[in-house]
Amino acid sequence: MADEEASDWTLRERTPGTAPRVIVVGAGVAGLSTGCYAQMSGARTRIFEKHVLPGGCCTAWSREGYLFDYCIEWLIGTAPGNDAHQVWAELGALDGKSVTNFELFNKVEDEHGRSVTFYNDPDRLEAHLLELSPADAPHIRAFTRDLRRFLEIELYPFLTAPALRTVRERAQTLRTVLPAFRLLWRTAATPMHVFADRFEDPLLRKAFRNIFFQDPEGFPLLPYLFNMAAAHHNNAGFPQGGSLGLARSVEERYRGLGGTLTYRARTERILVENDRAVGVELRNGKRYFAEHVVSACDGHTTVYGLLGGRYTGPRIDKLYTDLLHRPGTLFPAVVSAFVGLRGDLEPGEAHSTTHLLGPDDADHLPGALQNSLVVQARSRYSGGFAPPGHSVLHCTYFSDYTHWKELRTRDRKEYRRRKREVADFVRDFLERRTPGTADRIDVMEVATPATTHRYTGNLGGSILAWKAFSEADDVAARLVGRDRMRLPGLAGFSMAGQWIGMGGLIRAASTGRFAVQYLCRELGLEFRAWESRGAEPWHPGKLGHLPQLDRRPARGSEDS
Template sequence: MSSKKVIIIGAGLAGLSAGCYSRMNGYATRIYEHHSKPGGVAACWRRGEYLIDGGIHFMMGSQNGTDLYNIYRQLGVADPANFIPMKSYGSFIDIEGSRQLDIPLNISELALDLKMLSPADAPLIEDLATAVTAFSGKDLAIYGQMNPPELTSGLDKLTDMWKMRKLFKYMSGKYAKSMQDYTAGMQNRWLAKCLNNLFTPQCPVWFVIMLLAIAADGQMSYLAKGCKDFVRQIEKRYKDLNGEVTYSSTVEKILVRDDCAFGVRLADGTEDYADYVISAGDIHNTVFHLLDGKYIGKKLQNKFDTCELSRPYFVASFGVKRTFENESVFNTLILKQPLQVGNREIRQIFVRIFNYSNHFAPKDKSVIQAEFETEWEYWDNLRQKDPNKYAAEKERLVSEILANLEILYPGISPLVEIADVATPCTLNRYTLNHQGAPEGWGLTSQNFKEETRRSLEGLSNLYLAGHWVSGGVPGVILSGRQAIQLVCAKEKKPFFTRTT
């Protein structure tokens, strides 16, 4: 066992993952978490008899036999009971035009449906289906991410490229463009809008192709008991490995001597010292607050200056005294009348129905959740300058969202037993995430090309993990693992893993 110590900032998925791998490799480990419970963005909370899940929408690699499932085994969450296979990718519903498009998992079936809807767009539809078919059957969820870039040799990269050579054509050219650019020439603009929102309009085409292929392969699932239970299982794994965690402890500063991180100072003035510090929280907070902006470096500063950041969300959840057995879990709802939020019009909302498990609501009841992208400045200014208006604005939007749901599900309004609202300020308060956004960099073609390093220029013994380093649940979990790989490399010792 090593005599070295690691301090980890944040008990979200990245921090807990880093903690598990740190203990597997023999380092004394303590996690400090700002909130009173683990999970970070992967958060659940109770409202009466309803469980509100504000975190993980779906899980990839949820079937045995993939690299990602092996990671789940190492973290103690590879229990088949955790995962409920997705039955469809989702639905798009236009309230005003009374149109609905369901997205099946079977790609041939999807292509046939889309061509029947818009024969004029058959060439693009066939092109998309061909690409998804090419990706199917490949273990892609974490391909090329098992090691951090800093430890990936040129030979390793060439080997990975050779294995992926048949897919190269689908990761460059038009497939490297955004979905909205890819669909710009489509005749059927309703269909184009649906395809753009298979993930986000700004993300690259190849990423959407990969998601559709993973779903078609049966490697995409819902969490049966929500993200709270999933997070608690990783926390248990960490504690079973004799890791230590302190909740309700906000790190105020990372301690540095001679350009080397050696510990942290908490909000109450307590200092704790270690050989390595891993910041698994918000990178913006880490760089500009915990380190006073001293180690940002030109590359990271340029990325903050030029790369689009992800937007935060407004989320309204309803506990309803009825069921939705035959509805899609994921629904994009095109509104008849847009919602006015500050200076921005919201023309569509994402509706999530928790009808795949009885864990979220009592018998014959359900949780239905609506969310949309919004602006941090609007909510932050409103909350600080006029708390009463802030509260009133939340109530107004809940009412207008419910009015739209009433069109889709007549009679739902009087059946609502609880309404819960989370604004960007809510997420910022509990997680310290910059501008209340669940991701760091926006999911754009440019940002996918711009790699974020796991260390800061000019500062040793500090490593970064979390959603700024690598987004999505798989990437976030792996970022914690990669941080410990870098620690082991610095110590010139092999990196070990253990499965449950």
């Protein structure tokens, strides 16, 4: 029977008496989550992934003994006792892992060496800010007062799809929201840049915009307060093993549930008969069939590539033909420069610092959208990111995808030269900040927005898809709640992932849960989920084989 079940993926009709088949396109966190929940609910699943690793943007790569962790900066749901943590527990994402928590969210330092530290503890933060600028006491106290109130709010709507929430679940949400309604409404309606401009101190005006490392532009106060409050409760920590470690753990959970995952399997198109998705065709020409298909890859590729643009509607058209071309609709792409160092990092240094750049520095940072550079001490986030006695820094900045994509397409040699400019800038900046750093550098690796697009297919190289709190956020929410993650006129098909559920790993994971809850109604299955029992301690061997990003690292001008 096992051989018969395995072979019926190539048959249009499933073998009588067997469970419904579900094909998932993409093994990012959303795709893996979809596969796990479908397996738990009694379906048979296959995931096809074009890359050789799981995770999508939640990934890492290696060079010369260093592990370059690309994605997680903080993970909502690392503390037990809330719905976000329950999702990760069901997916086995944190099995056997320790979690690193930091006392501060970020530090912001200007070009003159003056700095602001955004402690997660509101009392400590208030005292620090008042010492920096007593004249701004009213605004400082207003922010920390709101942060204290957010410490009392627990709102993680990640367990049940919006259209399927019971009266009891809706009532529970109301009990949480109503007492804090005015606070939530006010902080959601107040843009951070408007609030920050109230400060007299010029550093505070800039620093508040950069609590999230760089200014996402357009965000209101609410997400800053929510995430700092979560961090204060140790619910926004960094899991052992990092980004790829999280993806590998969910992959392990998926395979343990009986799912099948195939790498180097690029989906060319979704097969449709009589306005119903019936399977997929891979680039190698092979066809696989199922009773339901879930696309958990790039949204534009799904709608206009895999489906040829045949199934759209007002909301899809609004996103991809109107909002897509408006400035600020997509979350910015980033340039990443990883630095492998001999020796340890300064023990008292913040784990994450946004450096505000002066005009001269800003003019020499290729493709930069803002005058700042984020430097994170990544080897302090988790063990195993550097060889013994060595360290890793991760330097990032928002950058223009078009700049890098056109450069790589038009002139590959010039593209590599510009990457070396990034490496040279980072090397010089770190040396000026801490003399002697340049002589300790073992390796430098630069990844551009074009790199992100090449490995993940994400439109515009965006790491978080549509920008939260934009008009696109409202439209995407209706795709999940009203359209039930389906496209108009197409049966047997769902979408999952950040292009439909917005960015952030917990949101990506929850879209997999929601998609399965919806498709269970269609397939006549009972949605089921339970926590993983994996207890084996995490170890670096679970990462598996790590490919290199490029054949040659961007060490700097000595290699040019």
